[in-house]
């Protein structure tokens with residue numbers, strides 16, 4: 444087993460495409476060296492290609508903490524709140540257990556921004572996490588406090604996107 448990962452807090456945010464796939468890329472990198480990884484995907488229920496291509500990998504656990512539908516920002520459905528809170532509780536257990544070297548909390552920034560998860564609860568876990576557990580948090584509108592606390596923050600800037608000239612959501616590119 445390789446030596447412990449440094450317990451970095453890393454954030455991928457911004458309005459451009461590439462945040463979740465960056466986090467999946469980091470997970471692949473860590474897995475290749477034998478690190479134990481869990482990815483918890485908030486507000487997602489459909490079969491993303493990355494779930495399908497990685498579901499049989501040793502050392503990787505994937506949790507879908509959402510359903511395959513849009514969440515209404517102003518009035519989220521109770522089921523969306525329940526799924527996000529259940530995902531958050533699994534995230535807390537995974538982080539505090541020390542059983543994973545890397546914990547990916549995909550779209551958690553959006554879940555916090557939409558009020559599905561309490562921001563202070565998230566910050567508390569990050570403050571109290573084991574020293575050698577790295578955590579990646581993705582999603583637009585990362586909170587100011589999270590950005591302050593994180594070791595690494597990358598903002599993906601949208602220059603242009605294929606949706607703007609008529610392309611549709613596409614299997615293999617978007618999911």
Ligand code: ATP
Nearest residue numbers: 458459460461462463464465583601604606616617
């Ligand atoms: P990916 O999952 O491809 O890495 P992402 O995590 O950065 O993208 P999200 O903000 O989670 O993107 O949004 C999900 C979907 O919205 C993406 O699949 C993407 O194609 C689409 N999207 C991302 N950025 C833009 C944009 N600037 N304009 C229109 N659609 C976008």
Ligand code: MG
Nearest residue numbers: 462463550581
């Ligand atoms: Mg994403």
